[in-house]
Amino acid sequence: MVKAAVKIAVIGFGTVGTGVVKMVQENAEHIYQKTGVWLELSHVVDTDLKRERPVKVVGGQVHDDLQKVLADKEVKIAAELVGGMTAAAEMHKKLLAAGKDVVTANKALLAERGGEIFAAARQYDRCVAFEASCMGGVPVIGAIGTGLAANRIKAMYGIVNGTCNYILSGMSGAGKDYDRALKEAQAAGFAEADPTLDVNGTDSAHKLAILSRLAFGREVDFKDIAVQGIDDVQLADIRYGQELGYELKLLALADQTEKGLSLRVLPAFIRRQEALAQVSGPFNAVSIFADAAGHTFYYGRGAGMMPTASAVVADIIEVALGNAGRDFAARAGFGREAQPATMRSGEETTSQFYLRLSSVDRPGVLARILGVLGEKKISVSGCLQRASRSGEYVPVVITTYQVRQGDMQEAVEELARLEAVQSEPVCIPVAALPSDD
Amino acid sequence: MVKAAVKIAVIGFGTVGTGVVKMVQENAEHIYQKTGVWLELSHVVDTDLKRERPVKVVGGQVHDDLQKVLADKEVKIAAELVGGMTAAAEMHKKLLAAGKDVVTANKALLAERGGEIFAAARQYDRCVAFEASCMGGVPVIGAIGTGLAANRIKAMYGIVNGTCNYILSGMSGAGKDYDRALKEAQAAGFAEADPTLDVNGTDSAHKLAILSRLAFGREVDFKDIAVQGIDDVQLADIRYGQELGYELKLLALADQTEKGLSLRVLPAFIRRQEALAQVSGPFNAVSIFADAAGHTFYYGRGAGMMPTASAVVADIIEVALGNAGRDFAARAGFGREAQPATMRSGEETTSQFYLRLSSVDRPGVLARILGVLGEKKISVSGCLQRASRSGEYVPVVITTYQVRQGDMQEAVEELARLEAVQSEPVCIPVAALPSDD
Numbered sequence: 001m002v003k004a005a006v007k008i009a010v011i012g013f014g015t016v017g018t019g020v021v022k023m024v025q026e027n028a029e030h031i032y033q034k035t036g037v038w039l040e041l042s043h044v045v046d047t048d049l050k051r052e053r054p055v056k057v058v059g060g061q062v063h064d065d066l067q068k069v070l071a072d073k074e075v076k077i078a079a080e081l082v083g084g085m086t087a088a089a090e091m092h093k094k095l096l097a098a099g100k101d102v103v104t105a106n107k108a109l110l111a112e113r114g115g116e117i118f119a120a121a122r123q124y125d126r127c128v129a130f131e132a133s134c135m136g137g138v139p140v141i142g143a144i145g146t147g148l149a150a151n152r153i154k155a156m157y158g159i160v161n162g163t164c165n166y167i168l169s170g171m172s173g174a175g176k177d178y179d180r181a182l183k184e185a186q187a188a189g190f191a192e193a194d195p196t197l198d199v200n201g202t203d204s205a206h207k208l209a210i211l212s213r214l215a216f217g218r219e220v221d222f223k224d225i226a227v228q229g230i231d232d233v234q235l236a237d238i239r240y241g242q243e244l245g246y247e248l249k250l251l252a253l254a255d256q257t258e259k260g261l262s263l264r265v266l267p268a269f270i271r272r273q274e275a276l277a278q279v280s281g282p283f284n285a286v287s288i289f290a291d292a293a294g295h296t297f298y299y300g301r302g303a304g305m306m307p308t309a310s311a312v313v314a315d316i317i318e319v320a321l322g323n324a325g326r327d328f329a330a331r332a333g334f335g336r337e338a339q340p341a342t343m344r345s346g347e348e349t350t351s352q353f354y355l356r357l358s359s360v361d362r363p364g365v366l367a368r369i370l371g372v373l374g375e376k377k378i379s380v381s382g383c384l385q386r387a388s389r390s391g392e393y394v395p396v397v398i399t400t401y402q403v404r405q406g407d408m409q410e411a412v413e414e415l416a417r418l419e420a421v422q423s424e425p426v427c428i429p430v431a432a433l434p435s436d437d
Numbered sequence: 438m439v440k441a442a443v444k445i446a447v448i449g450f451g452t453v454g455t456g457v458v459k460m461v462q463e464n465a466e467h468i469y470q471k472t473g474v475w476l477e478l479s480h481v482v483d484t485d486l487k488r489e490r491p492v493k494v495v496g497g498q499v500h501d502d503l504q505k506v507l508a509d510k511e512v513k514i515a516a517e518l519v520g521g522m523t524a525a526a527e528m529h530k531k532l533l534a535a536g537k538d539v540v541t542a543n544k545a546l547l548a549e550r551g552g553e554i555f556a557a558a559r560q561y562d563r564c565v566a567f568e569a570s571c572m573g574g575v576p577v578i579g580a581i582g583t584g585l586a587a588n589r590i591k592a593m594y595g596i597v598n599g600t601c602n603y604i605l606s607g608m609s610g611a612g613k614d615y616d617r618a619l620k621e622a623q624a625a626g627f628a629e630a631d632p633t634l635d636v637n638g639t640d641s642a643h644k645l646a647i648l649s650r651l652a653f654g655r656e657v658d659f660k661d662i663a664v665q666g667i668d669d670v671q672l673a674d675i676r677y678g679q680e681l682g683y684e685l686k687l688l689a690l691a692d693q694t695e696k697g698l699s700l701r702v703l704p705a706f707i708r709r710q711e712a713l714a715q716v717s718g719p720f721n722a723v724s725i726f727a728d729a730a731g732h733t734f735y736y737g738r739g740a741g742m743m744p745t746a747s748a749v750v751a752d753i754i755e756v757a758l759g760n761a762g763r764d765f766a767a768r769a770g771f772g773r774e775a776q777p778a779t780m781r782s783g784e785e786t787t788s789q790f791y792l793r794l795s796s797v798d799r800p801g802v803l804a805r806i807l808g809v810l811g812e813k814k815i816s817v818s819g820c821l822q823r824a825s826r827s828g829e830y831v832p833v834v835i836t837t838y839q840v841r842q843g844d845m846q847e848a849v850e851e852l853a854r855l856e857a858v859q860s861e862p863v864c865i866p867v868a869a870l871p872s873d874d
Contacts, residue, residue, distance in 0.1 A: 023587055023729055030589055033775075034654035036767045131584065137730030139584020146583075146760075147568065147576020150460055150750035152467055217471030275712065275736065283873070285734075292460055292747035293574030293737060299712065300733035310729035313587035321767050323583075323760040330473045330758050338470075436720070 005040040006320040009069040009100075011091065012081035013046035013053060013062070016105055016132070019309030020079060022055045024316075031313070037320045039313070043069045066091065070098040077319050079103040079312050085112065092117050096124045101325065103315040105132035105308055108197075111206035112222050114213065118334050127328035127335065129315035134207040135160055135284045137307030138300035139314065144288065145214050145331060151290035153215040156254040157270075157433060160207040162282035162302045163198035164230050164250040166190040168238070168267075169280040172247060177235045190282045200229035201250065201265040208252035208263055211286075215254065216261060217332035218341035226346050228266040237356055237426055240397050241269050244354070244382070247277040251431060260344035269354055269430040275299070276433070289434050347406030352381070352430040355398045357415060358422040361387075365420045366396060372418070376411040378403050393422050399430065442477040443757040446506040446537075448528065449518035450483035450490060450499070453542055453569070456746030457516060459492045461753075468750070474757045476750070480506050503528065507535040514756050516540040516749050522549065529554050533561045538762065540752040542569035542745055545634075548643035549659050551650065555771050564765035564772065566752035571644040572597055572721045574744030575737035576751065581725065582651050582768060588727035590652040593691040594707075594870060597644040599719035599739045600635035601667050601687040603627040605675070605704075606717040609684060614672045627719045637666035638687065638702040645689035645700055648723075652691065653698060654769035655778035662700040663783045670704050674793060674863055677834050678706050681791070681819070684714040688868060697781035706791055706867040712736070713870070726871050784843030789818070789867040792835045794852060795859040798824075802857045803833060809855070813848040815840050830859050836867065 008024070010017050024039050032038045041060035049064055061068075069078060078100045082088055088109050095102050097120070104110070110117060110133055121128050131141040135158075144153070159165050163185060170181035182199070185191035197203050205225045213220045230250050238248050246269035255262045270277040275297050279285040284302025289295055301307035318324040329335035359365050366385055373380060379401040386394055400408070412427050445461070447454050461476050469475045478497035486501055498505075506515060515537045519525055525546050532539050534557070541547070547554060547570055558565050568578040572595075581590070596602050600622060607618035619636070622628035634640050642662045650657045667687050675685050683706035692699045707714040712734050716722040721739025726732055738744035755761040766772035796802050803822060810817060821834040837845070849864050 019729070027587055027589060027728075030654075031587055034769050035586055036769070036773055137727075138733050139580045142579050142584045143576050146755060147579045147751055148747065149472055149754050150464055150468055151747055152464060275715070278712070278715075281873075290574075290747070291464070292456070292743040292750075294744055296575050296735070296737035298733070298735055301731045306729040307731055310585065310588055310727070313729075314584055317586050318583060321763045323763055326758045326760055332471050332473070336473055436718075 005038050006077065007040050007042040007075045008316055009043035009045065009075050009078040010041065010081065011045045011066065011069065011078055012083070013044050014081065015305045016308045016312065017044070017046070017081040018053050018055050019305035020081065020312050021057055023306070023309045023313050025058060031317065035317055035321070037317050039316060042072060042075050045069060066094070070094055075100065077101050077103065077316055079316065081105055081312070083108070085109055089113055089117065092128070093120045096120045096126045099124065099126065101127045101129070101319045103129045103312055103319060105312060107133040107203070107206040107210060111209035114210070115219065121328065122335060127319065127325045129319055129324040129328070130210065131315045132308050132311035133210055135286065135300070136302045136304060137310045138284060138298050138302065139311065140211070140286055140298050141214065143296070143298055144211060145327060148288065148290050148293055151292050153288060153290050154256055155289045155434065156211060156215060156286055157276060157431060158208065158211065158252040158286035159249050159276060159279050160252045160284050160286065160302060161198055161204045161250060162284055163191045163195060164204070165279065166282045167199070168230060168233070168248055168250065171233070171235055172238050172242065173280065175235065178231070178233055199231045201227040204250060204252045204265045208254060208265060212254045212261070212263055213333040214331065216256060216341055217338055219333055219338050220263070220341050224343050225263040225265060230267050233267050234426065237428060240356060240384070241354065244399065245272050246270060246430065247272055248428070249276060253431070255349065257344065259348060260342040262344045262346065262349045264346065267428060269428055270433070274433055287433060295434065295436050347404070347409070349405050350402050351405060352402055352432055353400045353408050354428045354430055355400070355412070356426040357396045358393045359396050360420040361392055361394045362420065368418065368420065369396060369415060372414050373398070373411055376407045378407060378411055402432070442475050443514065444477050444479040444512045445753055446480035446482065446512050446515040447478065447518065448482045448503065448506065448515055449520070450481050451518065452742045453745045453749065454481070454483070454518040455490050455492050456742035457518065457749050458494055460743070460746045460750050462495060468754065472754055472758070474754050476753060479509060479512050482506060503531070507531055512537065514538050514540065514753055516753065518542055518749065520545070522546055526550055526554065529565070530557045533557045533563045536561065536563065538564050538566065538756045540566045540749055540756060542749060544570040544640070544643040544647060548646035551647070552656065558765065559772060564756065564762045566756055566761040566765065567647065568752045569745050569748035570647055572723065572737065573739045573741060574747045575721060575735050575739065576748065577648070577723060577735050578651065580733070580735055581648060582764060585725065585727050585730055588729045590725060590727050591693055592726045592871065593648060593652060593723055594713060594868060595645065595648065595689040595723035596686050596713060596716050597689045597721050597723065597739060598635055598641045598687060599721055600628045600632060601641070602716065602721070603719045604636070605667060605670070605685055605687065608670070608672055609675050609679065610717065612672065615670055636668045638664040641687060641689045641702045645691060645702060649691045649698070649700055650770040651768065653693060653778055654775055656770055656775050657700070657778050661780050662702060665703040667704050671863065673832070674865060677793060677821070678791065681836065682709050683707060683867065684709055685865070686713060690868070692786065694781065696785060697779040699781045699783065699786045701783065704865060706865055707870070711870055724870060732871065732873050784841070784846070786842050787839050788842060789839055789869055790837045790845050791865045791867055792837070792849070793863040794833045795830045796833050797857040798829055798831045799857065805855065805857065806833060806852060809851050810835070810848055813844045815844060815848055839869070
């Protein structure tokens, strides 16, 4: 059999681009043996051609001229691994207009300007493949888009940002405070020098937008996601949570009910027994609840050179086989226009809550606090008050049964106004995952 | 847009067939919204038309005549959900010859006669889709065949039989002996009246054969899999294992080294911290280790009406989109002929081991036992001997470092011949999963 080469362009010779070059070169024979697709690197494009890379490009040309890719009629597939927003959007449109299918890991672009990019792909009858945009080496796009396609997805609970999970694991496991855990994550290479978009929850929200568009087949407006990061998580709450049997995780949460879809990124407690609670360090995982399949769970490395390259090259193979194009064309919100998702307001979601207050150590105060909750019809499932050791303030930790979020917010505001309550109360939802059974 | 109906036939109106009928009918609109595929049930075929089913077929005809399906030119996709071997093989060939693509959950058929079925599909230029054959609602066929396609798979450790896992969980969690745990599994509907093919490991081996063919792109001969079931697992060993920090699981294990592929189904201990060790009840899971993606883990319901239907209908959608056909055609060992896998003999595999002997409580016996292991160069990592309470025999539990299986076998045979050792020693491998890091 003659090897009909599939010629590809890699745009962005950074970490992921390097991984893709390495993988295509090292595994070409193996990929050919298993799938019949023979990949050949034609172009590797980057503005910085001087930096030393840990891999040598054999065969293809390394240059800084996107135009050469656009003009090369033999190249039908381009991997955009540059990242960023405005320039990347222009690049996607040019590549699509030039008749290339685009494979990308650019979650920010697809989450915030996906509508525009997908419309361009439709216009030029091309596709955008994006397995690498969420959870790196874990093929969750395939799982949701194909494996669970026949299901109605009811809820998704994801740990989709390795930086945050590494930091929270450092706080939870070794008792470091947030600043120290962040510094160690940076030293270990699991957090960027500027970690803002990771720790403030934006990156998780990007992934949630993409996963939700796919899972529900609806247009998802990134701005509809309520986002809270981990940057004000306190070690004390992680500790109290552990005493109560919980781990604190930054969750990307999609929850579909008859009233609509709720999309949130927030630090939440999870029962220690849940598979999600046990995801530690830089790993990612997602629990998906679907009407027929029930609970399925996916775990692995959500970032890094080779895990992300694994997803990029998988997509390149799928594009080469023609499958990515058909999937894209078939999927609502991608190759087909979709209705906007009906969103449910955050206030209408319900949850169990963990509440920590610092209160004056004085008779009647706890009763007053519980009274405020009672007035809002908030049922308390547990309460923990420690004797004051040195000061006049004591921590009070309260857990609730299922409560409307709007009611909880009102109660917290009222508690904050009590003269006996010091500083802002800390209120963290306890994620009650549907039962496995 | 006009809904171009994709007409399908469901053959076998048992548990899974009922689930497929239910799902196609209840989720048709939702599937259409998300994927643009409008499924229509044309035929539901079963030899037993009298039994009451919990679902009513609307639109399609229910009958017992496969010939009607073969003759219906409008039906391009048939789901074979009858199971079994000889009749099912004939049915597959007839359906393929009549120009139908076949979706199936029949693991036994694909594992034992896959070569023949896939050759028939090639001959008629059709495909066989089989997401439902392994791990029910967990889309592991897609994960391995597509998501990880660019990787070299190094090892797979799977819990792929829910019956065995339910029984072992009952023994481990509630301290039931094997017979009682089996009876309770039967009462709960998680074990068949005749559970032989589950508990003797055959069903796990079927799934391992399919997953390995896909993961390694090689012909896998079912007879090359070394199979041991759970039917002689003793509660005592589960208990000792727990003391040592292990859970006992029936593992389907594929392990590729330069010397070749080793495929085994066997009860093995796993460290309690591993995700696999925590899979309990009827759930399935698999840990896959790949060169680029690293460790990924997949978990969910491996059987049951709706989880299996979820996979069948996902495949039907993929066939309708044309993707299943392209995947099948591309994959070595399926739509393309493949070289047979180079197998590595079981003796050459290495493992840590747990060994339990019943020995005479007499000075020098333990030294004699350790001496036999020492002569075979087997390094002992731990040893546990309890004082005798009532009888003259005491249990001796020994754990080893990594040992060649052939050496261990020889040592066990020699130990069994010792006059001081009562009955057959119990020897159980301890699965040392590659590190996550």
